[in-house]
Amino acid sequence: xxxxxxxxxxxxxxxxLCGGCGGFFEEKSQNLFYVTDLSDLDELLVGEVxxxxxxxxxxxxxxxxxxxxxxxxxxxxxxxxLLDDDAEEFAAGEESDATRNWVRRNTLxxxxxxxxxxxxxxxxxxxxxxWPSTYRRIAVVNSILEQLGDMGADEPEEALRVEGEAxxxxxxYYFWLVNLYAQPYAAATAEExxxxxxxxxxxxxxxxxxxxxxxEVYRQIREDLERAAVCLRGRAPExxxxxxxxxxxxxxxxxxxxxxxxxxxxxxADSVIGAGRFSLLDLNGWEDGTSFTRExxxxxxxxxxxxxxxxxxxxxxxxxSRNSPRANAYTSSPDLMRTYDSRDLRRDVFFLAPHxxxxxxxxxxxxxxxxxxxDYMLMRHAEAYLNKAEAQAIAGDEAGAKATLQELRARRxxxxxxxxxxxxxxxxxxxxxxxxxxxxxxxxxxxFDLRRYAVNSRYPFSKEIRHVAYEFQAGGEYAAVGEYVLxxxxxxxxxxxxxxxxxxxxxxxxxxxxxxxxxDREMTRY
Numbered sequence: 001x002x003x004x005x006x007x008x009x010x011x012x013x014x015x016x017l018c019g020g021c022g023g024f025f026e027e028k029s030q031n032l033f034y035v036t037d038l039s040d041l042d043e044l045l046v047g048e049v050x051x052x053x054x055x056x057x058x059x060x061x062x063x064x065x066x067x068x069x070x071x072x073x074x075x076x077x078x079x080x081x082l083l084d085d086d087a088e089e090f091a092a093g094e095e096s097d098a099t100r101n102w103v104r105r106n107t108l109x110x111x112x113x114x115x116x117x118x119x120x121x122x123x124x125x126x127x128x129x130x131w132p133s134t135y136r137r138i139a140v141v142n143s144i145l146e147q148l149g150d151m152g153a154d155e156p157e158e159a160l161r162v163e164g165e166a167x168x169x170x171x172x173y174y175f176w177l178v179n180l181y182a183q184p185y186a187a188a189t190a191e192e193x194x195x196x197x198x199x200x201x202x203x204x205x206x207x208x209x210x211x212x213x214x215x216e217v218y219r220q221i222r223e224d225l226e227r228a229a230v231c232l233r234g235r236a237p238e239x240x241x242x243x244x245x246x247x248x249x250x251x252x253x254x255x256x257x258x259x260x261x262x263x264x265x266x267x268x269a270d271s272v273i274g275a276g277r278f279s280l281l282d283l284n285g286w287e288d289g290t291s292f293t294r295e296x297x298x299x300x301x302x303x304x305x306x307x308x309x310x311x312x313x314x315x316x317x318x319x320x321s322r323n324s325p326r327a328n329a330y331t332s333s334p335d336l337m338r339t340y341d342s343r344d345l346r347r348d349v350f351f352l353a354p355h356x357x358x359x360x361x362x363x364x365x366x367x368x369x370x371x372x373x374x375d376y377m378l379m380r381h382a383e384a385y386l387n388k389a390e391a392q393a394i395a396g397d398e399a400g401a402k403a404t405l406q407e408l409r410a411r412r413x414x415x416x417x418x419x420x421x422x423x424x425x426x427x428x429x430x431x432x433x434x435x436x437x438x439x440x441x442x443x444x445x446x447x448f449d450l451r452r453y454a455v456n457s458r459y460p461f462s463k464e465i466r467h468v469a470y471e472f473q474a475g476g477e478y479a480a481v482g483e484y485v486l487x488x489x490x491x492x493x494x495x496x497x498x499x500x501x502x503x504x505x506x507x508x509x510x511x512x513x514x515x516x517x518x519x520d521r522e523m524t525r526y
Contacts, residue, residue: 050242094326103329104330131500144166148162165243172251190213190259229248232244240302241295244301245271256391269385302379313330316357352367394429464486499514500515
């Protein structure tokens with residue numbers, strides 16, 4: 001093995017995206033890792049590339065146990081469930097030192113689409129660690145891929161697996177980065193629209209990085225995923241916490257759908273459906289109180305990262321001292337709940353009503369106090385049907401879209417009671433999109449979906465989103481006092497993208513262009 005690789009790996013674990021190491025060097029430099037064989041590279045995948053499945057599971061205990069955990073933004077994307085039209089604030093009862101620290105108070109800036117989205121309960125900036133920590137994982141992948149050339153000859157099959165997993169994860173992380181920090185893929189402008197920097201080599205450089213176009217980033221994602229699907233073909237990991245060919249095809253189907261490649265979206269979805277390794281859960285005969293999402297589900301294609309809905313949709317409780325109901329978190333929006341047919345079994349399987357206000361619905365698809373499964377980085381078999389149906393509907397295969405969608409819906413309604421789909425044209429496309437919303441709510445899809453719908457060249461869709469605002473009143477309890485409004489995409493474009501962390505702009509010597517400034521947003525009072 002080339003000794004250069006050892007020290008490059010050390011530097012990559014210690015530094016940020018490029019250039020100055022600063023605090024990253026100090027934080028990680030003790031993790032010198034001497035790589036000698038493929039098993040060492042595999043350990044790097046597990047320890048430094050994949051995100052561990054830790055988090056905040058369903059619990060009936062008080063939400064006050066979650067004080068300040070929202071600050072762990074290097075491990076979680078706690079605001080991804082709070083940006084769209086599925087989430088709504090929910091505050092009630094007394095205010096105390098404990099309730100002021102609950103998740104709602106530390107995420108309001110993001111939920112209300114403020115110019116600076118990362119502010120804590122006191123209005124002080126919180127560091128957005130997601131950009132540097134994601135690039136740090138990509139840096140490890142780059143080093144793994146380069147070193148494979150030196151040590152893969154003796155174990156070619158094992159080397160293929162390691163390569164496949166590494167490429168899948170690099171694509172997965174670039175997919176998140178480009179959809180958080182860049183404008184959505186629009187066919188007419190993707191070649192010119194700034195995306196995110198593409199760092200594909202383990203070499204440490206000090207000249208700064210410019211942003212590749214959105215189209216370039218998408219091409220790299222597809223190239224990595226296509227290679228991953230080849231490398232991982234025929235391999236079934238023991239647990240879905242490792243990448244597989246089906247996971248690569250499912251993400252390829254999503255990426256193709258986002259970039260309006262409808263033939264590709266259908267073909268890759270069919271690769272997942274036709275593989276026979278996964279199946280749709282039938283909600284008929286569902287045992288109340290059990291988890292819909294779980295690692296051993298036949299729908300779980302891939303999972304990593306924590307379950308954060310147990311923190312976002314925390315339980316409320318009644319104080320014993322004053323018999324006062326108290327809540328300070330988020331809930332499912334009435335707009336989302338109205339989309340479900342009264343016969344739809346998902347209302348009872350996905351949602352729980354809090355104790356004292358039965359109009360507020362908690363979405364907790366995992367209801368285990370011990371088994372952790374991700375929500376925002378979970379990939380389920382149902383998505384393959386939804387990707388395929390949307391692509392079919394937009395491409396004009398209306399009969400195919402309806403048949404694909406009914407395969408899913410037959411398992412979401414009482415046997416034989418899934419309503420027929422009479423829609424056609426744009427109405428059918430919107431029906432499929434609504435079905436996607438109902439099925440994949442609070443799994444990290446809706447915000448990205450709203451962005452891409454807005455720039456779709458055939459059936460664009462955008463909407464105004466209103467988020468209710470609560471304030472503590474002099475009378476001694478919270479009350480809804482107004483709304484924050486996110487205008488349709490064409491009128492509020494800057495707010496649909498997160499700012500790149502300013503530290504990264506400085507480190508890159510000005511070569512990394514910042515996104516357009518997000519506007520300040522005032523509350524419209526009732």
